[in-house]
Amino acid sequence: MTLHEHVQQAAAELEARAGAAPDLAIVLGSGLGEFADTLASPAVVPYGAIPHWPEAAVVGHAGKLVAGASGRRRVAALAGRVHFYEGYSMDRVTFGVRTLAMWGVKRLVLTNAAGGINTSFAEGALMVIDDHLNLFGTNPLVGPNDERFGPRFPDMSEVYSKRLRAMADEAAAGLGVTLAHGVYAGLHGPSYETPAEIRMLRTLGADAVGMSTVPEAIVARHMGLEVLGISCITNMAAGVLDRPLDHREVMETAARVKATFIGLVEGIIARVPAGGD
Numbered sequence: 702m703t704l705h706e707h708v709q710q711a712a713a714e715l716e717a718r719a720g721a722a723p724d725l726a727i728v729l730g731s732g733l734g735e736f737a738d739t740l741a742s743p744a745v746v747p748y749g750a751i752p753h754w755p756e757a758a759v760v761g762h763a764g765k766l767v768a769g770a771s772g773r774r775r776v777a778a779l780a781g782r783v784h785f786y787e788g789y790s791m792d793r794v795t796f797g798v799r800t801l802a803m804w805g806v807k808r809l810v811l812t813n814a815a816g817g818i819n820t821s822f823a824e825g826a827l828m829v830i831d832d833h834l835n836l837f838g839t840n841p842l843v844g845p846n847d848e849r850f851g852p853r854f855p856d857m858s859e860v861y862s863k864r865l866r867a868m869a870d871e872a873a874a875g876l877g878v879t880l881a882h883g884v885y886a887g888l889h890g891p892s893y894e895t896p897a898e899i900r901m902l903r904t905l906g907a908d909a910v911g912m913s914t915v916p917e918a919i920v921a922r923h924m925g926l927e928v929l930g931i932s933c934i935t936n937m938a939a940g941v942l943d944r945p946l947d948h949r950e951v952m953e954t955a956a957r958v959k960a961t962f963i964g965l966v967e968g969i970i971a972r973v974p975a976g977g978d
């Protein structure tokens with residue numbers, strides 16, 4: 702069976718369990734999964750119930766899709782994602798995004814925990830991703846191109862939608878919060894970076910660094926989705942502060958920022974038009 706058929710089967714299962722495609726989908730990063738539990742009238746679909754969908758294994762990633770209402774909009778929230786560093790192929794890492802697009806989702810918010818490279822950032826800041834550096838050493842679109850998904854050479858000049866970024870700033874202003882903006886460098890992981898690598902990334906123009914999001918954003922653009930990216934700066938990157946990095950710190954900071962994060966996401970959703978407009 703082809704990837705296209707697998708994706709079709711998975712999307713048909715979502716339609717059967719959760720109805721027509723929602724107005725927006727959001728992938729929740731490490732420690733940010735709780736937004737899924739705020740949705741009203743939820744249809745909860747465990748990843749294990751969706752054909753071909755990879756199940757998440759890392760602590761802090763639950764593994765369910767929740768479709769429900771946030772205000773007047775319908776939203777699908779993905780609590781848990783799989784990462785390239787776990788050993789999954791790029792097709793597996795991006796399977797969820799392809800399935801959302803096949804289901805009929807037109808707008809995708811990708812969120813993550815990231816290390817802060819820009820020294821003007823503070824731990825706990827939320828950063829709108831203005832652009833990214835793909836430093837995974839590969840690309841999720843490597844291999845024969847299936848034109849049913851999208852073109853061979855997709856344009857990447859505006860991966861992260863200007864209008865959704867503006868909506869994020871408006872939503873933040875409504876909460877009295879200022880958002881950081883910057884470039885997200887996506888690296889393979891799973892080891893954190895060395896201080897020398899962080900200095901290199903800063904020279905390259907990166908403001909934050911993480912191990913997700915970039916493959917999903919590329920595949921989403923390949924399939925014509927409008928994308929927004931939000932990083933929670935859970936820690937300053939290696940060498941910025943004189944102390945080691947620890948996954949526990951990442952989870953603790955994400956937990957601390959949770960309420961602001963949920964408020965921001967709700968504000969963005971409230972500003973997004975219905976359907977694919």
Ligand code: HPA
Pocket residue numbers: 814815816817893894910911912935936937938939946951
């Ligand atoms: N580096 C890479 N990925 C991360 C970090 C980091 O400092 N923090 C959270 N995810």
